[in-house]
Amino acid sequence: MEKKSIDWENLGFGYIKTDYRFVSNYKNGAWDEGSLTEDANVVISECAGVLQYAQTIFEGMKAYTTADGRIVTFRPDLNGERMEQSAERLEMPAFPKDKFVEAVRRTVKANAAYVPPYGSGATLYVRPYMFGSSPVIGVKPADEYQFRIFTTPVGPYFKGGFKPLTIRISDFDRAAPRGTGHIKAGLNYAMSLHAIVDAHNQGYDENMYLDAATRTRVEETGGANFLFVTKDGKVVTPKSDSILPSITRRSLIQVAREYLGMEAEEREVYVDELKDFAECGLCGTAAVISPVGKVVDHGKEICFPSGMTEIGPVTKKLYDTLTGIQMGTIKAPEGWVVEV
Numbered sequence: 001m002e003k004k005s006i007d008w009e010n011l012g013f014g015y016i017k018t019d020y021r022f023v024s025n026y027k028n029g030a031w032d033e034g035s036l037t038e039d040a041n042v043v044i045s046e047c048a049g050v051l052q053y054a055q056t057i058f059e060g061m062k063a064y065t066t067a068d069g070r071i072v073t074f075r076p077d078l079n080g081e082r083m084e085q086s087a088e089r090l091e092m093p094a095f096p097k098d099k100f101v102e103a104v105r106r107t108v109k110a111n112a113a114y115v116p117p118y119g120s121g122a123t124l125y126v127r128p129y130m131f132g133s134s135p136v137i138g139v140k141p142a143d144e145y146q147f148r149i150f151t152t153p154v155g156p157y158f159k160g161g162f163k164p165l166t167i168r169i170s171d172f173d174r175a176a177p178r179g180t181g182h183i184k185a186g187l188n189y190a191m192s193l194h195a196i197v198d199a200h201n202q203g204y205d206e207n208m209y210l211d212a213a214t215r216t217r218v219e220e221t222g223g224a225n226f227l228f229v230t231k232d233g234k235v236v237t238p239k240s241d242s243i244l245p246s247i248t249r250r251s252l253i254q255v256a257r258e259y260l261g262m263e264a265e266e267r268e269v270y271v272d273e274l275k276d277f278a279e280c281g282l283c284g285t286a287a288v289i290s291p292v293g294k295v296v297d298h299g300k301e302i303c304f305p306s307g308m309t310e311i312g313p314v315t316k317k318l319y320d321t322l323t324g325i326q327m328g329t330i331k332a333p334e335g336w337v338v339e340v
């Protein structure tokens, strides 16, 4: 298979149309077989549930080339499982996770020419999503749905080294207790746009959202979970029912325990203890971990000892180990790396 002529090293994070996408329709209470198509356009009713009441969910994952030249994805079963849970919360029919994994495999395989080569740092981003496609005007779930997967090549997240982020504690809330913060739904992003545009205008890279009920506990950013390292070398991640269960974060906890022999705990993290941590990072599929150098709490700066020029040593070790597992240079736990 011949690769497309793309300048892999200089790709950004934008949409580039690839050759094939997967489409399956839900009608009369059942999903059809689904198929690959070259048509990148979605045609739906002007009154579709997704357009009127935002009934849409998505997933995000990557396909990449390993050191020995295989095209793989990372723990796609967990994305399939999470999408089933997102669907349930928004009264959408679940797209079964086994069919999900198979559809991801087929879509990536069909676009193999767009999977960046090993060592380029670039990856093929995979975006499964589902939306209410039939007309809805009185508020209720749609009767018909479409599940799709498209892929787009994206560039290396860290070009020219890690640059620690500066984030602010946001005065906006991301998710209510017992709300929808734990599912991957478009609606959580629509309402975060104002906060992120404002953060950027004020010179911050990201927002740190607190728990909406008490505003004393750390939740997450708009699209990544937090990971902290204590001064005595323990990994800590915030526990809350209103954060999105990041697959990267869950994998990093296991890496810390089983590969690095570290203690790792998921517990409530209070804003008051931020000043005591040695390192801070943001975890998600896009960057694996982005180091955070500074949190600004209404003018008060909380600077992590790892500083503003380099990634912290533990964060670096976690990053290197997980990316090594993903790229096939470190032996992966059973089922983590799935060949397409």
Ligand SMILES: *Cc1c(COP(=O)(O)O)cnc(C)c1O
Residues within 6 Å of the ligand: 060, 184, 220, 221, 222, 223, 224, 225, 244, 245, 246, 247, 248, 249, 283, 284, 285, 286
């Ligand atoms: C997708 C997402 C994450 C990261 O999850 P991964 O499975 O690691 O990619 C974190 N927070 C939010 C709000 C997200 O939507």
